Amino acid sequence: MRQLRWILTTAVLCGANAWAATPMPMSPANGSSPSGIDPAGIDHSVKPGDDFFRYANGDWLKTAQIPADRSSTGTFLKVFEQAEKDTAELIRNAGSSHPAAGSSARKIADYYAAWMDTTAIEQHGLTPLKPELAQIDAIASRQDLAQVLGSRLRADVDPVNATNFHTENLFGLFVAQGLQDPSRNIAYLLQGGLGMPSRDYYLSDDPHMAAFRAKYQTYVTALLKQAGIADAEAKAKTVIDLETKIAKAQESLVDSQDVHKANNLWRVTDFAQKAPGLDWATYFKAAGLDGQPQIDAWQPVAITGLSALTVSEPLQAWKDLLVFHTLDHGAALLPQAYADLSFDFYGRTLQGTPAQQPRWKRAVGATNVDLGDAVGQLYVKHYFPASSKAAVQQLVKNLIAAFNDRIDTLSWMTPATRQKAKAKLVTLRVGVGYPEAWRDYDSLEIRANDPLGNHLHAEKFEYAHQLAKLSQPVDRGEWWMTPQTVNAVNLPLQNALNFPAAILQPPFFDPTADAAANYGAIGAIIGHEISHSFDNTGAEFDAEGRLANWWTPADLAHFKAAGQQLVHQFDQYQALPGLHVNGEQTLGENIADVSGLTIAYLAYHKSLDGKPAPVIGGLSGDQRFFLAFGQAWRSKIRDDALRQRLSTDVHAPADFRAQTVRNIDAWYTAFDVKSGEKLYLDPKDRVKIW
Incomplete structure (x- = not known):
C-alpha cells in the first residue's frame, strides 16, 4: 500500500516517525553557531570532494550514539526528541482543566490515560479482540x-x-x-x-x-x-x-x-x-x-x-x-x-534496536496518530506563532520565484513545455504550518479504560472519513500530515504542498539565523517538495492534478535521459557490503533533491539582492549554504534498519542524499573540488534537470 501513498503523497523523509518540535535557540550549546551550522561537527581531515557527508558530519559521527530505543539518530531525531517532550506535555495537560465529556481535550486525555494503564491492559487480556477472533472462528x-x-x-x-x-x-x-x-x-x-x-x-x-x-x-x-x-x-x-x-x-x-x-x-x-x-x-x-x-x-x-x-x-x-x-x-x-x-521481532530483529521505547513515548506517538488534528490544534497554539508562518511563506515565495526564473533559462526546454510548467507553478497550492479546516472527532468513541478498543475505533473512524469523501466534492486544501509532523509532502493530485509547523523549526529554519543556513536546510527541503511537481512522477500530472504528460516528445526524452544519469549515479552507492542503492526505486526523490538544492541555491543568491554574502566563522556564504544542506541530512542508522529501508523506501539513505551536491557547479567552486577526488563529476555528467 505504501507504493501508492509515496506516489500520490510524496514526503521528503520516510519513517521520521516524528510529530512536533519547540523552537530551539541557535547557539553553540545545542551544536549550532551564529552561522546556523555546526562547525564542531565538521571533519577537516576529510576532503569535501571525497565525501561531503563525512566532511560535513564526520566529527559528529565519531561520537554520535544511536539511542537504545531508536534505529537511527540525526538531525530529524534531534527535532523529534524535543517533540516527544513537548507534545507529551500538551497531551498530559489536556485533562488538567477537567474538559467536558466528548470534547477533543477529554478524548486526548482519555486516550493517553488508557494507553498508560498497564494494570487494566493485563486484566483485560485478549478480551478486546474476542469479537474479531470469534468472527474469524465462524468462517465456514x-x-x-x-x-x-x-x-x-x-x-x-x-x-x-x-x-x-x-x-x-x-x-x-x-x-x-x-x-x-x-x-x-x-x-x-x-x-x-x-x-x-x-x-x-x-x-x-x-x-x-x-x-x-x-x-x-x-x-x-x-x-x-x-x-x-x-x-x-x-x-x-x-x-x-x-x-x-x-x-x-x-x-x-x-x-x-x-x-x-x-x-x-x-x-x-x-x-x-x-x-x-x-x-x-x-x-x-x-x-x-x-x-x-x-x-x-x-x-x-x-x-x-x-x-x-x-x-x-x-x-x-x-x-x-x-x-x-x-x-x-x-x-x-x-x-x-x-x-x-x-x-523483539519488529524492533530488535528487523531494525536492530536494543531497547523498547518507554511507554510514555509510545503513548504519545499513538495519540498523535489517532487524534492528530486535535493534538495539532494544541501544538499550533503553543509553538507556531504567526510571525513564523509569515516568514516561511515569504521564503516559499522566493523559492517559487526562483523556480519560475529557472524555467525561463532552461535552454533545452521548448516553449510549449515551458508554458505548461509555468501554468502548473502558478496554480501550486502551498500550505504552511497547519490546515485551514480541522478534523471533527465528535463521533469517535474514546474510553479511559479501553486502549486497544480506542485504537480500533480510531481506525474505523478514519476509514469512515475516507469513505465519506467518495460522495463529497474534492477538497484541494486537504492536508495529509498533522501540524506536529516533522516532515513535508507534495501532493501531485492536488498540485499542492504541505509544510507542517513542526519542521519549520531550528535547525531547519530559524528566522534569526543567517540566510545561507535557512536556504541550505529548509530552503532545499521546500525546493525538494516544489520540484516533486516536476519530477518523473509530477511531470505526469497537469496543473489540475490530471494524469496527462505535458512535455513535448523532445523535452521528455531529455528529461528521461537526465533521470537515467541519476539512476546510474545512485546505483553506484554501496550502502552495506554487497548491497547498493536502487537508483530506479529512488529516482523521484533523487530528482527532487537535485532540483530542490539547485532552486534553493538560486533563491539564496536572489535573497542577497546583489550584495556580497558575509563571511562568518571563516566560511563563505556558499560554503555555509552547502554545509547546512549536508548537516540537514546528518544521520547514523543501524545496519538492519538500513537494510529494511533499502527494501521498502523510495528515498536513498541520508548520507547519499547529502552527496547530491556533486551535481551543483557552485559546490565545486565553493570547496575547490578537483578532478580525481571521489565525488568529482565531469561537467557533462552532472545531472541538471531544473
Whole structure:
C-alpha cells in the first residue's frame, strides 16, 4: 500500500516517525553557531570532494550514539526528541482543566490515560479482540471469508508513520481524486497481506533476509502460543507459507511506482471477471464500497493473484493467517508478553534496536496518530506563532520565484513545455504550518479504560472519513500530515504542498539565523517538495492534478535521459557490503533533491539582492549554504534498519542524499573540488534537470 501513498503523497523523509518540535535557540550549546551550522561537527581531515557527508558530519559521527530505543539518530531525531517532550506535555495537560465529556481535550486525555494503564491492559487480556477472533472462528465458507476480509479493509492515509501501515490486511484503500477526472474522488485498491515489511523479506536470496524469515517463524509461533492456540508451530508454518504466496503475487516497488500501470478503472462488477476467486460482491458490501461505480485497481496483477489465492488456499490457512494478523496488529496494546514478543521481532530483529521505547513515548506517538488534528490544534497554539508562518511563506515565495526564473533559462526546454510548467507553478497550492479546516472527532468513541478498543475505533473512524469523501466534492486544501509532523509532502493530485509547523523549526529554519543556513536546510527541503511537481512522477500530472504528460516528445526524452544519469549515479552507492542503492526505486526523490538544492541555491543568491554574502566563522556564504544542506541530512542508522529501508523506501539513505551536491557547479567552486577526488563529476555528467 505504501507504493501508492509515496506516489500520490510524496514526503521528503520516510519513517521520521516524528510529530512536533519547540523552537530551539541557535547557539553553540545545542551544536549550532551564529552561522546556523555546526562547525564542531565538521571533519577537516576529510576532503569535501571525497565525501561531503563525512566532511560535513564526520566529527559528529565519531561520537554520535544511536539511542537504545531508536534505529537511527540525526538531525530529524534531534527535532523529534524535543517533540516527544513537548507534545507529551500538551497531551498530559489536556485533562488538567477537567474538559467536558466528548470534547477533543477529554478524548486526548482519555486516550493517553488508557494507553498508560498497564494494570487494566493485563486484566483485560485478549478480551478486546474476542469479537474479531470469534468472527474469524465462524468462517465456514468462501463467502464468509470475503465478508471478514471486506470488513477489515482500512484506509492508508499516513505519509510518514510506518507503524500505521495496514499491510496485514489483504488489500488497502486510498481515497483521492481520480487520475483522469480531477473533479471527483475515487477509491484505489492496493495490495497488502504481509506481516513483514515487504515482499523482499520473503523472496530475497540474501542471507540476512533468510535469517529474518527463520526468526519470523519463531515470532509467529511464539505469538500464537502466547494466545493459547493449539498446534502453534504448524499454524505458524501455514501462515508464513501463505504470506510467501501473497508476496509472490505482489508487484514490486519499482513497478508500483509506474502511474501508467496503475491507471486501471474497473467497474465493481468487473472484478469477478478480471480477478476471479474472491467473492467480490460480498467483499465490497462488507467494505462499504458496493455503491461505487468504479474502483482503481492500482496493482492489477497483484489484485488478480491475491484474489485467486482466496480459493486456491485452504480456508483454514486463511483463518490461521487472520488470527495471527489480529494478534500481531493489536500486540502493542495487549498484555506485556505480547508487546514484548512484537518488539523483539519488529524492533530488535528487523531494525536492530536494543531497547523498547518507554511507554510514555509510545503513548504519545499513538495519540498523535489517532487524534492528530486535535493534538495539532494544541501544538499550533503553543509553538507556531504567526510571525513564523509569515516568514516561511515569504521564503516559499522566493523559492517559487526562483523556480519560475529557472524555467525561463532552461535552454533545452521548448516553449510549449515551458508554458505548461509555468501554468502548473502558478496554480501550486502551498500550505504552511497547519490546515485551514480541522478534523471533527465528535463521533469517535474514546474510553479511559479501553486502549486497544480506542485504537480500533480510531481506525474505523478514519476509514469512515475516507469513505465519506467518495460522495463529497474534492477538497484541494486537504492536508495529509498533522501540524506536529516533522516532515513535508507534495501532493501531485492536488498540485499542492504541505509544510507542517513542526519542521519549520531550528535547525531547519530559524528566522534569526543567517540566510545561507535557512536556504541550505529548509530552503532545499521546500525546493525538494516544489520540484516533486516536476519530477518523473509530477511531470505526469497537469496543473489540475490530471494524469496527462505535458512535455513535448523532445523535452521528455531529455528529461528521461537526465533521470537515467541519476539512476546510474545512485546505483553506484554501496550502502552495506554487497548491497547498493536502487537508483530506479529512488529516482523521484533523487530528482527532487537535485532540483530542490539547485532552486534553493538560486533563491539564496536572489535573497542577497546583489550584495556580497558575509563571511562568518571563516566560511563563505556558499560554503555555509552547502554545509547546512549536508548537516540537514546528518544521520547514523543501524545496519538492519538500513537494510529494511533499502527494501521498502523510495528515498536513498541520508548520507547519499547529502552527496547530491556533486551535481551543483557552485559546490565545486565553493570547496575547490578537483578532478580525481571521489565525488568529482565531469561537467557533462552532472545531472541538471531544473
